[in-house]
Amino acid sequence: MKLKLFTLGLVGCVSLSFADGFEEDVINVKKTQKFNPSALEFKKVKVYPQTSVSLNDKNTKDAQIPELEVGSVTTGKELYVVVKWKDYTHSVQPLFTTNRYGDGISIQFPLSYGKGKTLPYIGMGNEKNLVVVYLKKNVENRDYVKSFISEGFGSLTETSYKDFSLSLDYDKEKKEYTAVLKKAIKPTDLKTGIIPVSFAVWDGDNGNRDGVKNISNWKFLKVEGVNPDKGYISYLSWGYGKIGNPERGRELLIQNGCIGCHNFADQKNAPEGLAPNLSRIGGYNNPVYLKESIVNPSAVVIRNLNINRHYDKSQAPDKNGAYPNNEMYSWYTKDNKGKKTSKMPPYNYLAEQDLNDMVEYLKSLR
Amino acid sequence: MSKRQLAMVMDLNKCIGCQTCTVACKTQWTNRNGREYMYWNNVETHPGYGYPRNWMEAGGGFDESGNLRDGIIPDMVLDYGVPWDYNHDELINGSLFQAKTDSLEWGPNWDEDVGGGEYPNSYFFYIPRICNHCSNPGCLAACPREAIFKREQDGIVLVDLERCQGYRYCIAGCPYKKIYFNPKISKSEKCIFCFPRVEKGLPPACAHQCVGRIRFVGFLDDEAGQVYKLVHKYKVALPLRPDFGTQPNVYYVPPLFEPPKFDENMQPVEGSRRTPIEYLELLFGKEVHTALETLRKEQEKRARGEESELMDILIAYSHRDMFRLDNNYYQQQVDKKLKGSEFFKVIDQRYLQGANTKRVEIKDYTFHEKMLPQKDSSKAKHH
Structure with missing residues (x-):
């Protein structure tokens, strides 16, 4: 056999x-x-x-x-x-x-x-x-x-x-x-x-x-x-070769509000650390991951580098003067069973060509 | 972050820069194993570059919005400084006295007593520094592996050496530069607030050894403690560089007492200050004004012969009150078991003997008494 x-x-x-x-x-x-x-x-x-x-x-x-x-x-x-x-x-x-x-x-x-x-x-x-x-x-x-x-x-x-x-x-x-x-x-x-x-x-x-x-x-x-x-x-091998129009993909990333949290290329308005920086995302990620992270961000939940890097000064400090962490910078929420859900909403309603155009643009960021 | 917070108060008016604290710390923790260059406790002259050199300009801490700021990692030779030897052994051959090093640019405590101002109005004061065991530690925030933690029971900040991979971002993140890289083990290490001592009810070595009795140790929520009174009740103890945003838990009573300025005729100018108040403001924040005012008023009160709890605390009458660990648990134990000189009695002879020293058997411990003239016990009874 x-x-x-x-x-x-x-x-x-x-x-x-x-x-x-x-x-x-x-x-x-x-x-x-x-x-x-x-x-x-x-x-x-x-x-x-x-x-x-x-x-x-x-x-x-x-x-x-x-x-x-x-x-x-x-x-x-x-x-x-x-x-x-x-x-x-x-x-x-x-x-x-x-x-x-x-x-x-x-x-x-x-x-x-x-x-x-x-x-x-x-x-x-x-x-x-x-x-x-x-x-x-x-x-x-x-x-x-x-x-x-x-x-x-x-x-x-x-x-x-x-x-x-x-x-x-x-x-x-x-x-x-x-x-x-x-x-x-x-x-x-x-x-x-x-x-x-x-x-x-x-x-x-x-x-x-x-x-x-x-x-x-x-x-x-x-x-x-x-x-x-x-x-x-x-x-x-999904997404190798040319699958879409990168210029259109770039516009779609802006239109869909990605730039509210992510910085890339000339888009640098999001607070640093709010979400992964996408500047070279295409260099070290495979297209299939880029697609998955748009369609189903909770499939891979990435931990913040360290949530203690940002604390929330709008909250009252505790009795020892410590401010709580700024939850805005946390990349996921955790339910009481410990299951993590990405704070990024799933963009699973995008038309296939829109998605391909976006991936095509992300691939070019390197 | 932590349930309770241990804190230390240092009265800068009484620090004489003798470095006894530095030596106590060094011999206890940092004279070995790749820590040789580190001073977990140091005493530096202000105004001055400090230790490591220019630490106040080396970044770290949090910006006004609460985000960690970038920082740098000081250089061992140029910023921390390493000791050097002199050519004593060559002097007998007629050599000139000189240091055995290629570059004598910087060393530990290089600018001791330099200070600021022009003669005759020069000024300086000392600041002893340990890890501040901050409530929002910059080192803890910077660690990408979360290898640094703050203990629930007392807020002491420690490095988990199992998790630490020696990336050194903690050093960049600490605005006080009080966490160090150990190149021998390739991991970061720092002042541990002598936690093994504290757990036994003993204050940290630096505080216990301080000859000027400038250091107070206790829990910030212990309202009967002197630390609480200095920090919260009288508000005369202030954190160093509060603008760094880490909420340090070492507090300083700012320097109030200093000689007055001299005018052109070398006459003292009454009510004058040599140390610019702006410099104290930079170090201790705006609160330094009210703190100095309170100190001045309480001092005058005491000078008039009136009661002043604050002055009595700062006189530092007894270690018992200065060090309150776990609500006086330590002192209660001492009171119960050890009285007076009994406190110093050696209970474990093995440490004096040495583990590898051959035991010399002396069977008769009274031989010297036999050499003395015998007392007439019967005579004594009659009297």
């Missing part, structure tokens, strides 16, 4: 073709007996400064890292992901300073993926869709390699995974980093044929750490010889 499935898979693979533009986000994974760097087929991966939430250090700047090169192979038991990028400043967090930071990389995978699964939120997952994050930072005197499970901003929880390694080497001549992630992988993982993955890089010289980083959208590792589920592919 197993053999039969495998054969079918091979046959399917030959005939598989992706929707327009989706191919760009697919990284082919060759099967090799053991890790063989020459078998790597590198693909350019664009990364963009994370601007959905802003942090409060005046001295941080955007990283000058526009793109990465990513290649991957598998031995059937291990998955190797190799990431290369140019960084003209080699930064290591020193032992005797307070305000210097190291370069770093993280690679994240959804905890579960494949047929019927939805993609986790790009910002380290969400409550329904957890992610596994592998992190390596340049820190003096320490091998700073960690793995985490996460369900969104602020939820990064360190794990004791031992089944992976992540190295980071800097070539001073080429001014280039090479990171190699080796992680154990189960045959069932490979069977899905397509493994979502995304990347983040930090440029220590520009004060990058935490949310100040350049990130990619979800990319897809396509395993050689395995035919992924068609339904899953059509879910992932």
Whole structure:
């Protein structure tokens, strides 16, 4: 039975073709007996400064890292992901300073993926869709390699995974980093044929750490010889290629009142932090997520970076002089069972073309 | 945010800048493990750059609408300052006395006693600073991981080191720059209001050791406590830089007493102030006027021989009244069990002995008495 499935898979693979533009986000994974760097087929991966939430250090700047090169192979038991990028400043967090930071990389995978699964939120997952994050930072005197499970901003929880390694080497001549992630992988993982993955890089010289980083959208590792589920592919590849008129989409975003809460491009009237800033939203989100977040914002409820950043001075302070938090800045409401509902109303009544035009415009924000 | 709030009041009129508090804190908490450069408690000269250098200009805190302001993270060498050594060992070879460092630009307490004004009308005063354990802490607001929390039972602000990932946004968010990055463990650390002491009924080390007895510790809602009286009843204790919007819980009795100005003939000008009131206003807000007025009136009252509860409090007669933790729980225990010099009696000999010191057996503890001339007990009885 197993053999039969495998054969079918091979046959399917030959005939598989992706929707327009989706191919760009697919990284082919060759099967090799053991890790063989020459078998790597590198693909350019664009990364963009994370601007959905802003942090409060005046001295941080955007990283000058526009793109990465990513290649991957598998031995059937291990998955190797190799990431290369140019960084003209080699930064290591020193032992005797307070305000210097190291370069770093993280690679994240959804905890579960494949047929019927939805993609986790790009910002380290969400409550329904957890992610596994592998992190390596340049820190003096320490091998700073960690793995985490996460369900969104602020939820990064360190794990004791031992089944992976992540190295980071800097070539001073080429001014280039090479990171190699080796992680154990189960045959069932490979069977899905397509493994979502995304990347983040930090440029220590520009004060990058935490949310100040350049990130990619979800990319897809396509395993050689395995035919992924068609339904899953059509879910992932929704909205690639040209699906609408971006100028009209921009007008629709303004007309529908999105600018009351969200800032993007030249629209900067909403109070900072009231809702995610959309300035580069198309750079690090896949079209299917952009659509979903308009139609059903509560499908993925993102936590505020920290609700205590805003307090309500129109309220009376408590006996110790503390003002309550300004609920206006909370991105969701919580019922007594703890269920979170996004404060953004669902725009599920939009005509299909209107929606496509809006997504087309959001895709261009990068 | 918290149910109760512990607070500290410091009487700046009595601070002599001796740094005993700084040393008490350092030896208790920050002389090790990557904290070496930190002074959770420091005493700085005002007007002055302070510690870390220019902390008042380093951002953080909240704007008028209640939104967190951006800030910066001070530099270890240029802003906090690191100690240096001198070439004492080379002097014997005829070398000139000099510091063993490439750049002598800044150090801890670099501008001590510099102050402001021109001779003979120069002026300065000291401000000891610890974490303010604010009611709306800027550090807590800035942390993207919510690793900083405010204790329900006493409002002490602490870092959860398990959650802290060393991103340092808390440092940018604290307008007092009283949370520090520990580069050894790559996490943030701060003054903990000596919570392990406080829980045992002891005041924080800085307050207990203060030779000028300038510090009062207690709960803000304890109406019988001196902290409450200074802050709420007499309103002479004011928070530092209230405009930073974090509602600090360390309060200062502003400096009232200072020598008068001298005129051109070097004659004292009666009723004059050397420290510009604008500077005190910047530090303590508009309320500083009424606070100084109250202090002046109460002082005059006491000088006339009348009763003044406020002056009696500020004289700081007894630690028992200055430190009221958990409604005098601490003092009640002391009263019950330990009287007078018994308080200082060592109860656990192991700490004096040293865990690794070989025990020297002395069986006869009375040998020295045998060397003394024997008393005639029968004679004594007759008298």
